[in-house]
Amino acid sequence: MKTFANNFLVRAVLLGMGFGAATIAQAQPEVKIGVIYPLTGAAASSGAEMRDALELAVDIINNGAKSVPQLPFAAGGGLPNLKGAKIKLVFADHQGNPQVGATEAERLITQEKVSAVMGAYFSNVTATASMVAERYKVPFLNAESSSASLTQRGFKWFFRTTPHDDLFVRNQFEFLKDLKAKKGIDVKSIATFNENTLWGNETTKLQAKLVPENGYAMARQIVYPARSTQLTSEVQTLKAAAPTVVMQSSYLGDALLSMKTYKELGFSPDMILANDAGFSDTEFTKTLGKDADYIISREVWALDLAKNNPLIRQVNDLFMSRYKINFTGNSSRTFTGLMVLADAINRAGSTEPEAIRKALTETDIPASKLIMPWKGVKFDADGQNTLGQGILVQIMNGQNNTVWPFDVAAREVVWPMPKWDQRK
């Protein structure tokens, strides 16, 4: 009798535990987000920074962070509208290769069954990977690629939080106009010096239109093969064109090589207006030291913006305590991208791609909840965030200093750049 009762009790308890465990397991689903970034290849150091930013964002959402109370989801515990479901990142490495990016997107969607995809930094990889997502009807959120054409494809599942090159390049011309108006600085001729992937080519076309439109002479347009072993002929051509200002678009490797070649061949225009990317990477200033000073780059973010937005300082401190480096324009946008996606998934209350897509179209995040100098996040019919804004920074003593717009500038712009032999 006792044995029977014992057996029955044990079995009942076990059964109860089984049901209980199943219910607990069901109350803790994961939200899988696929992320495609250059984890190896020439941009691997940029990719590593963006990976760090993603992991920080996910950690804040899943486990909370007391030091950033104003940030959405800082209470932790996963996504509230999905019963505390935690976000799980599934990483893929595109190696800087558009074909690999597309294949990885396919793998993430069909095999890993992610609910949404984020990526990919390089505009050309974002183009192919998002095409795959569009085909499979999975939301693709792009936080860092700036080629304007990405949101001109009529896609329904592509969303981009970052402003694009059209805006950034126009910013540079507004800056030159402001320079003339407020400081009487005249620019006679401009040369464009861009790499030749999708990003560089589109920037070249845009600059070809805007330079004459704004009344400047186009000294020379140079397009060079990305990842050259040397840039001597390119810099020689630049030197011969003798422009007042050089507008340059290069990823990290070429940015470093070109600066070294400028120094070696003694080429120093009045100013180098850089288009972010390589010039914004932490490695750039670390490697070049003083030689990087005075360069003005269009940027999307700078640490000194924390002056007007304490949330920026708080989140950056968290990043710094973990990874020993500050946010850059790239990593801050990646961080923001994931927060926007998490916000949409939360509002959707589901991991179904269509629900997430609908929630994304209804996104309306105010500036106070962002660590970017934007007016907010709101997507238009093409999936482009219309409330983004750019800034211009000048590198001095290895730091980025916001110099434009003049009303949020932290520092006066120094113009022109001193010649190489006058720097010591």
Add this chain to the structure above:
Amino acid sequence: MTFDILLQTLASGVLIGLIYALVAIGLTMIFGVMDIVNFAHGEFLMIGMYSSFWMFALFHLDPMLSLPLTALMLFAFGVLLYKLLIVRIVNAPMVSQIFTTFGLMILLRGLAQFFWKPDFRSIENSFVAGSFKLGQVQLGKPQLVAGIGAIVVTGLIYFFLTRTKLGAALEATAADKEAARLMGIDSHRMFALAWGIGAACAGVAGVLLSTFFPIFPEVGATFILIAFVVVNLGGFGSVTGAFWAGILVGVIEVMGGLLLGPEYKLAIVLVLFLGVLMWRPQGLLGKA
């Protein structure tokens, strides 16, 4: 287009061409002696660059001083690689050989990234930093030293191959493996020697490059492509061929870029290369 600019560009082209030549010489030797295309050759260059960097960063040893050390290390590494890996595929079908060296390339790149991270390193303020003017031509000191270094190493290799008994044995194995064996020359020793010298050449090129080129795990990829063109152009197996072809490719790339437009510089090199292959398939100085 003034004469000064042309002269400057020519000088830059010759200097980078000498580096191409040095990388290619190692590659052509390995192919000449044992008919194996070493896809991992760029990684020897990369390892040489990192060796130079770490000795500079950790022990404050200038690249010019650490150069012999790196050369010896890479030589030993090449021989070791031969004894552990390549010896197994010497008589294997070509596809196996290609896969092996290609896989080796990926392995070495991956290991470099794993241990040393993908960040770009560079050597600033080495002994040869700076530039100087020679008349109207501005030359970077690192590039000039690298060019001279390449000439010296090529000279040494040439001297070794043509004036020493061991060098003659190597050439004999390259010419006819079986006949050399019959003469008492151990092929395996010659193969190991070829790998060692080949790796050392690429390593020295790496050290010379490290004084002015950024160092990162994928740097081999950029140079190996051009090295293949140089080896083909000069003729597989010909050291002098690789030397002159390297300089030629460097000059054509830079001058062509200046005169026709930088976006075409590689295209010009490759068109010329196609032309040589059609007219003289064995390369400029290759054996027919």
